Amino acid sequence: xxxxxxxxxxxxxxxxxxxxxxxxxxxxxxxxxxxxxxxxxxxxxxxxxxxxxxxxxxxxxxxxxxxxxxxxxxxxxxxxxxxxxxxxxxxxxxxxxxxxxxxxxxxxxxxxxxxxxxxxxxxxxxxxxxxxxxxxxxxxxxxxxxxxxxxxxxxxxxxxxxxxxxxxxxxxxxxxxxxxxxxxxxxxxxxxxxxxxxxxxxxxxxxxxxxxxxxxxxxxxxxxxxxxxxxxxxxxxxxxxxxxxxxxxxxxxxxxxxxxxxxxxxxxxxxxxxxxxxxxxxxxxxxxxxxxxxxxxxxx
Amino acid sequence: xxxxxxxxxxxxxxxxxxxxxxxxxxxxxxxxxxxxxxxxxxxxxxxxxxxxxxxxxxxxxxxxxxxxxxxxxxxxxxxxxxxxxxxxxxxxxxxxxxxxxxxxxxxxxxxxxxxxxxxxxxxxxxxxxxxxxxxxxxxxxxxxxxxxxxxxxxxxxxxxxxxxxxxxxxxxxxxxxxxxxxxxxxxxxxxxxxxxxxxxxxxxxxxxxxxxxxxxxxxxxxxxxxxxxxxxxxxxxxxxxxxxxxxxxxxxxxxxxxxxx
Numbered sequence: 001x002x003x004x005x006x007x008x009x010x011x012x013x014x015x016x017x018x019x020x021x022x023x024x025x026x027x028x029x030x031x032x033x034x035x036x037x038x039x040x041x042x043x044x045x046x047x048x049x050x051x052x053x054x055x056x057x058x059x060x061x062x063x064x065x066x067x068x069x070x071x072x073x074x075x076x077x078x079x080x081x082x083x084x085x086x087x088x089x090x091x092x093x094x095x096x097x098x099x100x101x102x103x104x105x106x107x108x109x110x111x112x113x114x115x116x117x118x119x120x121x122x123x124x125x126x127x128x129x130x131x132x133x134x135x136x137x138x139x140x141x142x143x144x145x146x147x148x149x150x151x152x153x154x155x156x157x158x159x160x161x162x163x164x165x166x167x168x169x170x171x172x173x174x175x176x177x178x179x180x181x182x183x184x185x186x187x188x189x190x191x192x193x194x195x196x197x198x199x200x201x202x203x204x205x206x207x208x209x210x211x212x213x214x215x216x217x218x219x220x221x222x223x224x225x226x227x228x229x230x231x232x233x234x235x236x237x238x239x240x241x242x243x244x245x246x247x248x249x250x251x252x253x254x255x256x257x258x259x260x261x262x263x264x265x266x267x268x269x270x271x272x273x274x275x276x277x278x279x280x281x282x283x284x285x286x287x288x289x290x291x292x293x294x295x296x297x298x299x300x
Numbered sequence: 301x302x303x304x305x306x307x308x309x310x311x312x313x314x315x316x317x318x319x320x321x322x323x324x325x326x327x328x329x330x331x332x333x334x335x336x337x338x339x340x341x342x343x344x345x346x347x348x349x350x351x352x353x354x355x356x357x358x359x360x361x362x363x364x365x366x367x368x369x370x371x372x373x374x375x376x377x378x379x380x381x382x383x384x385x386x387x388x389x390x391x392x393x394x395x396x397x398x399x400x401x402x403x404x405x406x407x408x409x410x411x412x413x414x415x416x417x418x419x420x421x422x423x424x425x426x427x428x429x430x431x432x433x434x435x436x437x438x439x440x441x442x443x444x445x446x447x448x449x450x451x452x453x454x455x456x457x458x459x460x461x462x463x464x465x466x467x468x469x470x471x472x473x474x475x476x477x478x479x480x481x482x483x484x485x486x487x488x489x490x491x492x493x494x495x496x497x498x499x500x501x502x503x504x505x506x507x508x509x510x511x512x513x514x515x516x517x518x519x520x521x522x523x524x525x526x527x528x529x530x531x532x533x534x535x536x537x538x539x540x541x542x543x544x545x546x547x548x549x550x551x552x553x554x555x556x557x558x559x560x561x
Binding site: 040062063064134154155156157162163166194195196197198199202209 | 310333403424425426431432435463464465466467470473474476477478
């Protein structure tokens with residue numbers, strides 16, 4: 001059953017990058033803060049100058065949280081002329097938040113994502129679906145980006161970024177294309193019945209054997225995952241405006257299906273490929289914003 | 301009277317042939333991409349061992365996840381009923397039967413006649429089934445059958461994510477990078493799995509004696525972890541992976557007798 005020729009292409013691999021906002025400069029008197037979000041799959045960092053985003057970076061989390069934090073911090077400083085010592089206050093967040101060596105304080109990613117979404121889309125955001133590498137969260141917040149309630153699923157890989165990576169590998173479709181590919185079908189197939197990624201893989205192999213195209217199998221899987229996410233959002237209580245953050249916000253196959261099931265459009269994400277704020281960095285942005293508030297409070 | 305049971309498992313197909321209530325042949329083969337063909341092959345082998353032909357068999361019942369794909373079957377029987385029947389046949393004092401296969405884990409409560417009273421299954425998650433060991437063995441670069449003996453050498457367990465096969469894999473990789481020893485990681489894998497299975501069994505409630513069957517019952521590492529977790533003794537019959545097929549064959553005998561009455 002094993003393939004004779006090993007396919008070593010890493011279909012799960014997504015783009016790691018860093019970005020510095022052009023035509024923006026900093027002076028030593030500015031309040032420079034940072035947020036470092038060490039997720040289970042991706043590590044993100046953001047730098048803010050007087051509460052405005054100046055630079056961010058995304059890289060894959062390694063096997064060690066402190067090293068991943070240092071790596072993404074070096075990336076985000078690169079090209080800014082800033083040194084670690086210029087940063088007045090750093091907040092660590094995410095799965096590995098207690099292991100961020102340069103952090104002055106650790107804050108849960110739920111609070112950071114709400115704050116970050118508030119920064120990216122504005123005060124009208126009330127419901128956030130954050131799909132990270134290892135969990136799905138539905139967050140409700142007020143107009144200041146403060147969390148009012150949330151629900152999370154962190155026991156199961158179904159629907160998470162990690163689960164999607166496994167599927168990208170199985171179907172041999174690059175992860176950054178799976179959203180588009182899942183939408184390139186004439187008619188939406190019924191969702192796969194297994195939500196467990198291990199079982200869904202078996203089910204998918206069966207469907208491929210039955211003659212289903214990769215696109216159709218992917219659509220059926222994406223649909224099942226979108227149903228899970230929509231259920232979580234409905235349980236926390238859907239109130240507009242609605243946004244999607246985390247790595248899966250880039251998966252149009254997920255976002256459009258979740259919108260379709262919920263019957264509500266998500267506010268469009270800025271185009272990160274053209275320098276727009278990346279919703280995958282929402283947690284790090286929120287952390288940097290909270291860092292500023294903490295720094296100012298500390299000064300008083 | 302000769303009857304047969306075919307257990308169409310997700311990973312392997314098992315066949316048992318019974319003559320007057322005693323096993324005269326058993327055989328198994330990988331299910332592969334064509335489970336029906338695999339079952340035909342296993343069946344032929346069992347016939348050869350029993351030195352009989354197919355026409356000598358009065359009744360054939362199929363069970364297992366792929367029971368609808370079974371060849372030659374006169375009918376099907378649920379995995380739970382098969383487990384209960386065969387569990388009590390093998391170990392008469394059995395009242396709770398835990399069956400852990402490649403992708404399924406279930407627990408069945410039964411009476412002294414081997415009639416199922418209640419059951420639980422791991423419907424939505426692979427973390428408590430054999431696949432979990434397989435995936436973790438791959439991550440550890442250890443043969444699956446070596447996992448059990450390896451785990452017994454551990455002095456302690458490093459905790460890993462017990463909840464999900466996919467997350468468990470990442471955790472194992474993290475432990476490898478942290479240079480935890482392989483026996484300790486293997487032990488952690490079995491502890492995690494036993495955690496899942498024992499919480500499922502507790503949902504059902506435990507009636508002694510507890511019997512463990514299914515392919516995973518042959519894994520000494522899992523057995524040790526499950527005993528520790530449940531805090532009670534667990535009995536394991538010989539050839540535990542044939543329990544489903546045996547139960548189907550026993551129930552086939554019952555059916556014929558019932559029809560004769």
